[in-house]
Amino acid sequence: MSESFIGIDLGATRIKAGLVRDERILGTVVVNLDPADRSQSGVVARLAGVVRELGDRFLEPGQAVAGIGIGSPGAIRHAEGIIVRAPNFEQWNDFELGRMLGEATGLPAKLDNDANVITLGEAVYGAGRGYRHFLCLTLGSGLGGGLFLDGRIYRGADGMAGELGHIGVEPEGFECNCGSRGCVEQYIAAVGLRNYVRRDRLFGDGTEAALADPDLPRRLYEMAKAGHPVAGRYFHDIGYYFAMAIGTYLNLLNVEAIVIGGGMARSWDAFGPTLMSELHRRAYPVLVERTRIIMCELWEDAGILGAAALAGGRS
Amino acid sequence: MSESFIGIDLGATRIKAGLVRDERILGTVVVNLDPADRSQSGVVARLAGVVRELGDRFLEPGQAVAGIGIGSPGAIRHAEGIIVRAPNFEQWNDFELGRMLGEATGLPAKLDNDANVITLGEAVYGAGRGYRHFLCLTLGSGLGGGLFLDGRIYRGADGMAGELGHIGVEPEGFECNCGSRGCVEQYIAAVGLRNYVRRDRLFGDGTEAALADPDLPRRLYEMAKAGHPVAGRYFHDIGYYFAMAIGTYLNLLNVEAIVIGGGMARSWDAFGPTLMSELHRRAYPVLVERTRIIMCELWEDAGILGAAALAGGRS
Numbered sequence: 001m002s003e004s005f006i007g008i009d010l011g012a013t014r015i016k017a018g019l020v021r022d023e024r025i026l027g028t029v030v031v032n033l034d035p036a037d038r039s040q041s042g043v044v045a046r047l048a049g050v051v052r053e054l055g056d057r058f059l060e061p062g063q064a065v066a067g068i069g070i071g072s073p074g075a076i077r078h079a080e081g082i083i084v085r086a087p088n089f090e091q092w093n094d095f096e097l098g099r100m101l102g103e104a105t106g107l108p109a110k111l112d113n114d115a116n117v118i119t120l121g122e123a124v125y126g127a128g129r130g131y132r133h134f135l136c137l138t139l140g141s142g143l144g145g146g147l148f149l150d151g152r153i154y155r156g157a158d159g160m161a162g163e164l165g166h167i168g169v170e171p172e173g174f175e176c177n178c179g180s181r182g183c184v185e186q187y188i189a190a191v192g193l194r195n196y197v198r199r200d201r202l203f204g205d206g207t208e209a210a211l212a213d214p215d216l217p218r219r220l221y222e223m224a225k226a227g228h229p230v231a232g233r234y235f236h237d238i239g240y241y242f243a244m245a246i247g248t249y250l251n252l253l254n255v256e257a258i259v260i261g262g263g264m265a266r267s268w269d270a271f272g273p274t275l276m277s278e279l280h281r282r283a284y285p286v287l288v289e290r291t292r293i294i295m296c297e298l299w300e301d302a303g304i305l306g307a308a309a310l311a312g313g314r315s
Numbered sequence: 316m317s318e319s320f321i322g323i324d325l326g327a328t329r330i331k332a333g334l335v336r337d338e339r340i341l342g343t344v345v346v347n348l349d350p351a352d353r354s355q356s357g358v359v360a361r362l363a364g365v366v367r368e369l370g371d372r373f374l375e376p377g378q379a380v381a382g383i384g385i386g387s388p389g390a391i392r393h394a395e396g397i398i399v400r401a402p403n404f405e406q407w408n409d410f411e412l413g414r415m416l417g418e419a420t421g422l423p424a425k426l427d428n429d430a431n432v433i434t435l436g437e438a439v440y441g442a443g444r445g446y447r448h449f450l451c452l453t454l455g456s457g458l459g460g461g462l463f464l465d466g467r468i469y470r471g472a473d474g475m476a477g478e479l480g481h482i483g484v485e486p487e488g489f490e491c492n493c494g495s496r497g498c499v500e501q502y503i504a505a506v507g508l509r510n511y512v513r514r515d516r517l518f519g520d521g522t523e524a525a526l527a528d529p530d531l532p533r534r535l536y537e538m539a540k541a542g543h544p545v546a547g548r549y550f551h552d553i554g555y556y557f558a559m560a561i562g563t564y565l566n567l568l569n570v571e572a573i574v575i576g577g578g579m580a581r582s583w584d585a586f587g588p589t590l591m592s593e594l595h596r597r598a599y600p601v602l603v604e605r606t607r608i609i610m611c612e613l614w615e616d617a618g619i620l621g622a623a624a625l626a627g628g629r630s
Contacts, residue, residue, distance in 0.1 A: 133471060149464070160601070166562075166598075166599070167563040171555075171559060179600060180596060241486070244486060248563065249567075251482060252482065254471025254472050254477075281494065281495060283481075284475070286475070290473065
């Protein structure tokens with residue numbers, strides 16, 4: 001019988017976890033983190049409860065869970081299972097989550113950052129299957145990503161490689177929360193659409209309200225599809241700068257495929273044509289022709305499936 | 316007794332080769348290629364003659380050469396020892412140089428592109444020793460480079476990775492001979508200095524003559540050191556754009572060191588201060604702080620020593 005693993009997608013406010021066997025999610029549990037208790041021991045207790053619940057509800061009698069995998073935001077030491085720096089809470093800095101959850105559950109627990117886990121999910125179960133070299137780009141509020149090189153996740157010297165959204169495409173462009181400016185995510189992710197709207201004051205006096213609307217990217221997409229010239233221009237610019245970034249990735253890394261996912265990827269029909277035509281002007285033609293630009297396959301399941309693959313020993 | 320290897324630096328017009336043992340070049344031979352005979356068989360015969368001459372002149376009695384390594388410009392299939400596309404002569408396309416030189420000399424012959432060979436030389440014998448992850452940048456007429464990741468040269472899916480000079484830093488910048496525009500080498504290499512001089516017509520009616528002068532980069536460097544404000548600005552801009560590129564490399568690849576060589580690297584005192592101060596604004600501070608920016612150690616010997624390391628089985 002195949003082994004069962006638990007994959008956990010740990011967010012800033014929410015835990016999404018699933019029991020995975022034979023490439024399938026048998027069941028999921030979603031719980032919110034306690035806003036009043038961000039402590040390390042509180043999070044570990046909550047995660048251990050989720051692990052127990054998944055086993056109770058979805059394992060058949062006599063079966064056992066073989067291991068746990070976790071994808072977390074922040075800077076992670078994969079080999080040691082430590083969150084070095086979390087982007088949201090100081091309490092999570094130097095968090096030995098792998099060891100602590102292992103002790104709380106009696107199961108081996110492996111940890112990696114969420115972008116690497118998504119990339120691993122696509123590599124093992126999704127659009128990256130069969131490729132030895134590909135990049136996985138997650139276009140959402142920002143641009144996250146992972147490098148799958150020579151058949152495994154490339155993590156760099158300290159586990160911090162793969163900041164694909166933080167490459168400069170405009171020397172003195174929009175300020176970025178990484179401390180630099182002109183980073184590509186400021187031009188192509190949801191944060192980029194907000195930059196454009198703010199710069200142009202697109203909605204006049206209603207601009208501030210529009211910027212506060214979490215649905216703004218979808219609203220702009222629908223305006224673009226309905227023929228609004230400025231909204232259309234924004235998605236053109238997304239394709240233009242996205243091509244510039246992909247050209248850089250291809251010329252540096254000579255991968256076989258670029259896998260694109262994340263919420264903004266669903267607007268592909270608005271920015272994809274510009275991206276593809278620009279890309280032919282941006283990278284070595286031989287590299288563009290040999291590289292497939294494809295959609296991810298796992299979408300919202302990538303975090304759980306990738307974490308389960310991590311638990312199963314893939315890396 | 317240690318083994319002896321022959322390292323060959325194959326250029327468009329010249330062969331530079333050396334006999335290497337115990338990390339030392341025991342002797343070198345430099346010959347020009349016959350301008351009237353660029354044929355594959357002609358080049359192989361010339362290379363075989365160089366191999367013979369090195370053995371005759373520098374081997375002690377009873378010693379033998381264990382293997383040959385070659386660094387060549389162009390797109391190379393390292394594993395098969397084939398020059399797929401040479402930048403200078405069509406006759407060198409699909410050139411099975413490894414096999415042909417092996418048959419002509421009776422010695423195993425390995426091949427890689429010149430930038431990877433230089434990187435391997437620095438990894439084994441030079442400034443890259445002790446690093447598991449570093450980039451080697453050769454700043455000359457263009458910007459070449461190699462990626463040393465996880466303890467070996469990273470070549471990508473088809474051996475074409477490492478085009479470090481061809482990442483976009485100005486969306487609609489100077490045209491590049493790769494077919495794109497705004498590539499970093501057009502701003503920081505000798506070709507970049509020429510772009511600046513041409514744009515500004517720096518020498519008035521003498522501009523065309525200055526552009527044709529192969530010594531123009533050194534002339535501008537001396538002007539900058541003497542306080543010429545425009546020439547000084549050019550080197551400032553080199554540091555500025557170089558920092559932008561290095562920021563991209565660090566955020567993507569999280570390496571331990573950036574090794575800089577090539578003729579233009581000797582102008583470090585004119586562009587290095589800007590590079591270092593800009594770099595702190597360009598990449599994640601933690602990545603900048605943990606990465607050493609250092610000069611190469613092998614300079615003109617990198618090609619021969621790296622090719623000898625390749626012959627010795629390093630890759």
